[in-house]
Amino acid sequence: MTRSSAPHTALLVHPGAEMFGSDRMLLESAIGLVESGARVVVALPSNGLLVSELRAAGAEVVIVPMLVLRKVLLTPRGLPRLFRDTFRGLGAAWRLIGRVRPDVVYVSTIIIPQWPLVAKLRRTRSVSHVHEAEASGNTIVNSILYSPHLASERTLVNSQFSLQTIKHALPALAGRSHVVYNGVASPPQPVSPRPRIEHALRVLYVGRLSPRKGPDLVIEAASRLRQKGHTVEVTLLGAVFEGYEWFEDELREQANAAGVTVNFAGFHTDIWPFLTEADVLVVPSRMDEPFGNTAVEGVLALRPVVASDSSGLREAAGGYATAQLVTPGDADSIAAALTDITSRWDEMVSTVADSRAEALRRHAPSVYRKSITAHVLR
Structure with a gap:
């Protein structure tokens, strides 16, 4: 089977392994891609609850060093770790993309900025999915955080508010962005509220x-x-x-x-x-x-x-x-x-x-x- 006729391979990259909002959206993205018939490989910086959920959904999971932008890294105490994670992350991203040979790299959140850049250097198409937006934040800081994702072919955002925040900070990125509202799981048979508020x-x-x-x-x-x-x-x-x-x-x-x-x-x-x-x-x-x-x-x-x-x-x-x-x-x-x-x-x-x-x-x-x-x- 030639590579062109083989199923797509998607490398998904995410900055954590918990089960909060963006983690759940990463899981939903992986499920959708697996259901489409793609081979899905997910790169995470650590183990956590998300790992077993991804594997149960049919995705492969690899744990690799990566630069995850946290405020603590931008303090004097955090600078040594920032430099360490930057160099380790670059090497790990380069090697993993070379080993997996994905058709596309899906970069989940803006706080893992190296991946769109490495994907471009590897001549691999990438898609960024932005889950963060602070209109009240510093415009210059926002533009710096968003700018690495200009290397992606397109950007997905989870609300019109997010899109407008990007447009204010970095219009060039907003021009290639698309709104995809979050998919939210539901209990199959939710219980109705109690008919009266008694006691508390x-x-x-x-x-x-x-x-x-x-x-x-x-x-x-x-x-x-x-x-x-x-x-x-x-x-x-x-x-x-x-x-x-x-x-x-x-x-x-x-x-x-x-x-x-x-x-x-x-x-x-x-x-x-x-x-x-x-x-x-x-x-x-x-x-x-x-x-x-x-x-x-x-x-x-x-x-x-x-x-x-x-x-x-x-x-x-x-x-x-x-x-x-x-x-x-x-x-x-x-x-x-x-x-x-x-x-x-x-x-x-x-x-x-x-x-x-x-x-x-x-x-x-x-x-x-x-x-x-x-x-x-x-």
Whole structure:
């Protein structure tokens, strides 16, 4: 069999092996390409939960050194590691592309900048998939981060917000970019909300425990409601980045001081049991988000959603009768939205199925997989 008649080989490169938003999208991309008949090889910098999921989907996984841009690398203490990872990453990328001989290199996220450049030097077509966008960030810094991906043939972005952010920072890259909305998995048979709110309102937060994501705002909103005589129980489903343990300590101190019941559930790959137990999902990000998978997951799970009215979250949560958009960084707005949802609970319960149907139409994983495959394998 000649190379031209052989199945495509796609090398997918991703900067981590966890199971958060971009990790799940990498998995969906791999599944779509495997389903198309392509040989899929995924390069990761480390082992993690994502590895077994990829192998179960039919992808090959290799662990290789690579430069992953993190803020810590741009500090005086991090510079030696930056230089080390740069040179080790270049060599590893060059050798792997030579060994796999892919038809295309799919570069997932902007924080692994070497891969489009090495692919071009190797005369291999590449496609970049951008999952990051901060319109409030420094334009010069954004343009530097995006510029290596000019070496790719095309760029995929997960929202109109992301596209406009790229256009502002690097118009040349925006001109070859295409919006592919995230595919979001759904529970096959979600459980309806309880018919009445009895005792405490159960509020769920899903995501990294970090200041920019705003879990402290959920606790503060619950405290405001407690002061008005309402009982609220909060579950924080997620963990901190290494080095941010201090923030979880602050959250625990905040909850104790406010007298709010908070369950620190840690990280779980299966979020659906937690959504089943919850009444409302809150997505309170302070900073720009390129999209908002978690908000869509709440809608798919038949739960009312409160989300920050900004950036890609507006695209993810907007247009649903059971989703409310609130002022970013404002605990009072979150508290007011929770009060409103509780007061209109019968209406919420009767409408969640319609919202779910619309979310399925917009974000079915099958639609995402086909779109990714069409752009990557063309």
